[in-house]
Amino acid sequence: MTDRPSVLFVCVHNAGRSQMAAAYTRHLSEGAVEVRSAGSAPADSINPAVHAAMLEEGIDLSAERPKVLTTDAVQASDVVITMGCGDACPIFPGKRYEDWQLDDPAGQGIAAVRPIREDIKQRVRRLLESL
Template sequence: MSDKPSVLFVCVHNAGRSQMAAAFLHHLSGGAVEVRSAGSAPAESVNPSAVQAMAEEGIDITAETPKVLTTEAVKESDVVITMGCGDTCPIFPGKRYEDWELEDPAGKGVESVRPIRDDIKRRVLGLLGELGVTPVSA
């Protein structure tokens, strides 16, 4: 078991919002946070507009693949952040849950994904502060 805080990001397809959030948290924490992401109904691949938007931030998510949400992933996480998955996310007592209301980037071009990306980055920086982790870069 790790002393690192662990965070799970969950959205429906695990192809946009949760992938961007996980990438930002991993990048900005410098590995000080254990990061997971998953979806209740994973897509076949990560949203190309999300990949492009993150590349503009210097973060490469081309190798990421959408993963299915498991009970184990929730149990192993200290913080579970949902992004529009509604009632499909399992709830366990003693876990910290947050729901980030974010527009779904599915089917949108990179111009429309950039503001979503920027909102996610702002929220991740706030989360790092709450976890007591100093960002390595912003």
């Protein structure tokens, strides 16, 4: 067990929103937060427009892969942030849950992904202030 707070970001495909949120949390917390991300129906790879948009920020997602949401990941996290995964995320007492309403970058070009990225960055900053 760790003294660091832990956050799990969940979206449907774990290829866009949750990956950006996890990357920003790692980056902005400088390792002070344990970060997980997962999807209720993971894609095969990270959304290319999301990858490109994060590279603009100096954050490389090339080593990341979409992962399936597991009960263990939820149980191991202090905070669970959902992003459009509906009822697929298991609920456990004592966890902090937030649902972030964000546009889905799936099928979008980089110009459409940039505002989503900026929204996520601001939400992550607020989240880090609250941990």
